[in-house]
Amino acid sequence: MAAIQKDFISSMDKVATFQAPIYSPVEDAAGNLYVTSSNGYIYQLGETEINPLYNMSGQPSGLAFDVEAGLYIADPAHQAILSQGLTEAKAERFGIVKEFEGTPLLGPNSLIINKDGNTLFFTDSGSFGQTSLANPRGSVYMVNLESNSIKPLIHLSLIHISEPTRLLSISYAVYCLKKK
Numbered sequence: 001m002a003a004i005q006k007d008f009i010s011s012m013d014k015v016a017t018f019q020a021p022i023y024s025p026v027e028d029a030a031g032n033l034y035v036t037s038s039n040g041y042i043y044q045l046g047e048t049e050i051n052p053l054y055n056m057s058g059q060p061s062g063l064a065f066d067v068e069a070g071l072y073i074a075d076p077a078h079q080a081i082l083s084q085g086l087t088e089a090k091a092e093r094f095g096i097v098k099e100f101e102g103t104p105l106l107g108p109n110s111l112i113i114n115k116d117g118n119t120l121f122f123t124d125s126g127s128f129g130q131t132s133l134a135n136p137r138g139s140v141y142m143v144n145l146e147s148n149s150i151k152p153l154i155h156l157s158l159i160h161i162s163e164p165t166r167l168l169s170i171s172y173a174v175y176c177l178k179k180k
Helices: 002-010
Strands: 022-027 033-035 041-045 050-055 062-065 071-073 080-087 090-099 108-113 119-124 136-146 149-159
Touching: 002 080, 022 090, 033 062, 041 119, 071 108, 071 119
Parallel strands: 062 108
Antiparallel strands: 022 033, 033 041, 041 050, 062 071, 071 080, 080 090, 108 119, 119 136, 136 149
């Protein structure tokens, strides 16, 4: 198995080099690849170029596209789930979720949209150290994008949640840790 892995890695080409850490690689419906960066930018990676699309003036950590190519962003610095849209060739940012029952989010860091494009799931655990085994305060929420209603699936009982792998074939699942 190690030989297969070695052959796979040696056949990979370097796509891009970044000065800041990158996160959350995701494809849109057309197969274009996007990443977030700790410098606040969202980039589109082409075969020969890197295109900075948006400066979020925050720290985008997760991306997801709906079926209409709408872009949703988890941004812990803004403590919100944001939506980035284009109208009349102008980028506009909308905060779609900033709180639950009047309490600000800790800092969303991962998100996924179901295959029908009408439900968004996201983790909210803030920065490292804000929630821990001794003080589990993270949550997983579900947002109905049609009615913009939010519901907790797991509320204030998770330790810090790392970025999940989002494979299209399992896009209905969110994996996380819960303290008993």
